[in-house]
Amino acid sequence: MTPHLENKLKAEIRKLVSNAKAILTNQIGFPLGVSKMHTLIVYINQIEPITNINFSVVNEYLSKIDGCPIGSERLQWEKEALKKQDKIIDEATYYYKDRIVDTCFHIINLLNN
Numbered sequence: 178m179t180p181h182l183e184n185k186l187k188a189e190i191r192k193l194v195s196n197a198k199a200i201l202t203n204q205i206g207f208p209l210g211v212s213k214m215h216t217l218i219v220y221i222n223q224i225e226p227i228t229n230i231n232f233s234v235v236n237e238y239l240s241k242i243d244g245c246p247i248g249s250e251r252l253q254w255e256k257e258a259l260k261k262q263d264k265i266i267d268e269a270t271y272y273y274k275d276r277i278v279d280t281c282f283h284i285i286n287l288l289n290n
Contacts (some may be wrong), residue, residue: 186225189220193284211239215235230287235277241273242266
């Protein structure tokens with residue numbers, strides 16, 4: 178791996194760890210934080226695959242909330258429609274939260290070296 182790619186990998190891993198901490202401390206909304214986590218994982222895996230953490234729960238969760246507004250796009254939704262979408266998000270979050278929290282701790286413990 179070239180020094181440039183190695184530095185880029187380290188920077189992206191730092192972002193992933195920071196995002197995991199933000200999820201755990203509620204500094205970022207859970208659905209948006211998990212979406213950001215997915216984006217970072219995809220980018221990191223293009224440089225060098227992360228093999229010591231199972232990220233399947235991230236994909237499972239995101240597939241359940243696919244199409245639901247999770248960021249600033251929420252401001253463009255009509256109130257009643259947004260409430261219906263929030264029920265979908267809330268149910269998925271309730272079901273997957275423990276596993277995603279575990280994944281956040283794995284990220285912090287295994288990659289924060």
